Amino acid sequence: MSVENLDLKRVGEDLPLLEGIRTARAIRRLRTDSVPRELIRKVCEAGTFAPSGGNRQPWRFIAVTDDIQRRWIGERYKEAFHHYIGPAIELAKSPVFPDEKRGMQKAAIYLADHLHEVPVHLFVAGYTRRGEVQNQALMPAVQNILLACRAVGLGASLTTIHRRFGEELDSRLGLPPNIPTCALIPIGWPQGKYGTPLRRSVDELLFWNKFELASEQKVHLKT
Numbered sequence: 287m288s289v290e291n292l293d294l295k296r297v298g299e300d301l302p303l304l305e306g307i308r309t310a311r312a313i314r315r316l317r318t319d320s321v322p323r324e325l326i327r328k329v330c331e332a333g334t335f336a337p338s339g340g341n342r343q344p345w346r347f348i349a350v351t352d353d354i355q356r357r358w359i360g361e362r363y364k365e366a367f368h369h370y371i372g373p374a375i376e377l378a379k380s381p382v383f384p385d386e387k388r389g390m391q392k393a394a395i396y397l398a399d400h401l402h403e404v405p406v407h408l409f410v411a412g413y414t415r416r417g418e419v420q421n422q423a424l425m426p427a428v429q430n431i432l433l434a435c436r437a438v439g440l441g442a443s444l445t446t447i448h449r450r451f452g453e454e455l456d457s458r459l460g461l462p463p464n465i466p467t468c469a470l471i472p473i474g475w476p477q478g479k480y481g482t483p484l485r486r487s488v489d490e491l492l493f494w495n496k497f498e499l500a501s502e503q504k505v506h507l508k509t
């Protein structure tokens with residue numbers, strides 16, 4: 287269905303919650319077509335329903351669509367990301383490097399190289415508390431936004447590399463020092479499809495009443 291024919295009020299309302307959770311993989315290959323503001327509003331609204339300490343709702347959302355800002359962010363992100371990923375690229379040259387990790391690495395590099403073309407750079411920022419950054423208070427909202435993107439059919443992923451140039455970026459976004467950005471969620475229409483991400487079985491990770499170090503070590507030996 288084309289974007290013009292989308293019922294922006296209804297879209298995403300019928301996806302069963304647990305199915306959405308199980309199929310919300312990171313989508314980093316995005317089309318350049320614009321995204322209706324109403325949908326960005328809708329996914330941010332999902333963010334506002336997250337829990338927060340004392341219901342303080344410390345989050346603020348800044349949706350960057352401006353070409354010049356996106357180009358600047360894209361350039362800086364690319365530079366920071368390549369600096370960060372360099373050692374991992376060397377490791378990935380080994381024939382024993384797992385294919386699924388290589389795939390994830392390629393997708394993350396693709397995003398870094400194309401971020402300037404992604405139609406919406408959605409930043410989640412939040413108030414500091416007693417002088418401390420409160421990223422943990424923002425992540426529930428971030429996850430709600432990712433799930434809402436899944437529901438309405440938008441591609442999205444959670445990124446944090448922008449913190450490497452965070453102060454400069456925050457001031458460009460007009461944010462004062464007590465409301466730093468925590469996450470950048472690049473949002474656009476997916477080139478590919480949503481799907482179930484690779485995860486360990488819950489049966490390896492769930493313990494009843496007491497953690498069992500022996501079985502944990504078995505899991506680690508396997509990976």
Ligand SMILES: Cc1cc2nc3c(=O)[nH]c(=O)nc-3n(C[C@H](O)[C@H](O)[C@H](O)COP(=O)(O)O)c2cc1C
Pocket residue numbers: 310311312313314390394397443444445446447448483484
């Ligand atoms: C705290 C945090 C920071 C992350 N930062 C980045 C990032 O800067 N760039 C990126 O491409 N992905 C980033 N990710 C996304 C993870 O790499 C992603 O969840 C992982 O690739 C699993 O993807 P999947 O859900 O498709 O399996 C981050 C995830 C978390 C939880």
